[in-house]
Amino acid sequence: MKGNRTFTMIKPDAVKAGHIGAILAKINEAGFKIVAMKYTKLSAEKAGEFYAVHSARPFYGELVEFMSSGPIVAAILEKDNAVEDFRDLIGATNPADAKPGTIRAMFAKNIGENAIHGSDSDENATIEGTFHFSGTEIFA
Numbered sequence: 001m002k003g004n005r006t007f008t009m010i011k012p013d014a015v016k017a018g019h020i021g022a023i024l025a026k027i028n029e030a031g032f033k034i035v036a037m038k039y040t041k042l043s044a045e046k047a048g049e050f051y052a053v054h055s056a057r058p059f060y061g062e063l064v065e066f067m068s069s070g071p072i073v074a075a076i077l078e079k080d081n082a083v084e085d086f087r088d089l090i091g092a093t094n095p096a097d098a099k100p101g102t103i104r105a106m107f108a109k110n111i112g113e114n115a116i117h118g119s120d121s122d123e124n125a126t127i128e129g130t131f132h133f134s135g136t137e138i139f140a
């Protein structure tokens, strides 16, 4: 059975542009329940750790710099089939390829500054949620 939780971050570009409220509204309208949430800022070190899987990619330095450039909203979301349904809601990595109505189509600037993160597997949803939240910060 597919897991019912995923992890998200509203990225610095979308926070800076004032889209936190609109993005959370889309998330709620799509049927996701927020079980953990914080407004925080990643250090370059923490951003590097979070995206360590991409450390060999040419855009890694840019990605770490961008993700530590300003505050983010981190959250754990609950819904049946959470990972896949949330990836559908956010749209393709490159907003130019994202379907109309998806969060990235509506709010992302470009492939590097693409408004929002969504976990790509149940396993990573758990790892990423645990990276940002302790047990007492999660309200099931």
Ligand code: DAT
Pocket (backbone or CB within 6 Å): 054, 059, 063, 092, 093, 111, 112, 113, 114, 116, 117, 118, 120
């Ligand atoms: P996603 O965030 O859709 O899961 P990913 O895991 O492949 O995409 O990459 C993580 C982030 O890295 C992505 O949200 C933005 C950045 N990124 C990916 N590909 C990029 C590229 N070709 N140029 C610049 N940044 C890129």
Ligand code: MG
Pocket (backbone or CB within 6 Å): 118, 119, 120
């Ligand atoms: Mg990814």
